[in-house]
Amino acid sequence: MTAAALAAALLAAACAREAPKAAPLRPVLTERVGVAAAAAAPTYAGEVRSRVEQALAFRIAGKISERLVDAGATVRAGQVLARLDPVDAALAADAAEAQRRLADADLRRFRELREKNFVSQAALDSRETTLKASAAQAELARNQSAYTVLRADQDGVVGQVLAEVGQVVAAGQPVFRVARLDVPEVAIAIPEGRLPEVRQAKQAEVTLWADAARSYPAKLREVAAVADPATRTYAARVALLEADAAVALGMSASVRFSAGTAAERLTIPQAALFQKDGKPAVWLVGDDATVALRAVEVARYTDGRVELAGGLARGERIVVAGVHKLAAGERIRVAERGAGTAVADLAAAK
Template identity: 30%
Template sequence: MPVEIYRRPMARSGLVIAALSTLFFLAGCSKEDSGSQQGGGMPPAAVVVETAEQTNATVRQDYAGRVRGAREVEVRARINGILEKRLYEEGRMVREGDALFRIDRKPAEAALQLAQAQQQVAAADLRQAEREWKRISSLYNRKAVSERDRDAAEAAKEAAEANLSVSRARVTKARLDLGYTEVTAPVSGVTSLEDLPEGSLIDAGTLLTTIVQLDPVHVRFALPENDASIRRAAREGMTRANEKQDVTARLVMANGNEYALEGRIDFTASTLDPRTGTVSARAVFPNPDHEIVPGQFVRVRVELQNFEDIIAIPESAVGEASEGPVVYVVDDESKARARIVELGPVTDGKQILLDGLEAGDRYIVSGLSNLRDGAQVNVTNDGASEGAD
């Protein structure tokens, strides 16, 4: 029995030793496998590239604005009288010179007749004064009358001449007043409602209606303080009225469509609005078909800058480094190389590069996560790589 008790522990010890040997062997194999994987390294990062090409770009900016007529003219009566008739249809288009209202002509006609009669009297008085002057001057030369008589005759003649000039001016004014009995449109445009009904007694200066000129139209909008290039070009254009304006503009309608005809910025204020930090500006657009209606809210699209022979890439291709913005390019060894670039403005979703990238460079647009300078990469879009080669 003691022998049996002694042999069992020995058997158990052998089993334990065998199990430990197996574990050590497996651990060694695991370390060897792990070492072999580490020696092989991570696989190259999969990236998508595009080839840089030189292009021209225009930087545009939209500004909210409101349309106004180029001119909003108040039509007023120029004489007193009875408003006899309205000669236009309210809200319709009228042309410059079209008759709008008729004021009672009879008082003006009578005033013209009176002025003409007074002119005839003045002309007769002048003829009499001239005859008297001739007689007195002849007698004075023969020493038959005094110098005082001669001066009186000369003064009478001069007074008669002045009276005739006054009477002629009265006739001219009377003719003008008679013409003012027909109120005409000073500009072409759309009329508003009449302010007074027919039969009203009106005075000179009474507002009769308003005309809004629709061609061209003005769009007033506000420029941010830092858009100095537009303000400078517009001011230079205003000082050179005979030269073509440098700052052109496009109009984006409320439905998002771009207006077909091009406009220009003809005015920018010289002072800044302290409440909004903006500068008032105005653009002029031709409107021959009256598509643009005063009062509309629109957007003015302005060309801020034009770039020629530059590189423009997607915004997502630009990364950030401690030295500044970078773009990763793929070299001939399929390695990613970080390029420090100088950024310009963004236009149409493209980032303009002023420096740092050349035409023909293959730059990475996708797969930039955790990418390092000098890392091996795998270009997945073969078309771009072949095109680059």
């Protein structure tokens, strides 16, 4: 075979071979900052309560003989709610009054005897002191006799009935719990990680579970100084500024605070963070589908997400999964979070 024939054979063999296929691009899950990762103000579940809730009790011990209101009843200031058996208190008042009268008569006799110089001035002073003590005791017994009637101190609604007719109660033992209706608020629990931003919030919005389409303006009124030892949350009260008849005590409610400085920060999934030289960074996806590291500044970590203080702008696309398998300048196939093919593409890439 001549050289020309050998060259022709080699050329024909080379042409017969197939051109090598390009390596498929790696599908990577991405997300646009500020679209799917925009910060959302958290919602706190709570219960509608009254700012003023009183536990009413008798000031003396006794047996309840009459209960005049039930739970849910609307009461007025001064209205009689319950009575104790008055017999013992009346007998004590009568006995104290009898002692006062005896001391008064005794004092008059000693004054006559003193005028005749039959008794000393010290003996007369003693009888005067006895009369004052007896009068005070009689007045105290009369007051205690009046304490057998329990009255409402203010307008409100009876939230709970804690004792029944026939029950013997001690002095100060709660019998009713009465709440005012004109100062409703929502009791919530704030996680310790959210406490700073809640304190900075100027306004809040309350939504009732019974009517989610309507919201009520509100504001944070108070926050407990110490966290609950079991839940590690801070009890807080949010006052309703424009409540109406639809707001009833005990209703379930949701509270959302207005966006403050911390809530306006962009957030990204924690899985999107990549460490470069010990500092946080993310893989930024360019217009040509290549990735490049971008340093970011982390404000704080939340449940599954990270709040950023800087480094990214709203609308930029970042990689949110598989960040440790990428290299700078690598070209990828973008898989949008939430797309139906994203999971299948990622599974095939593995």
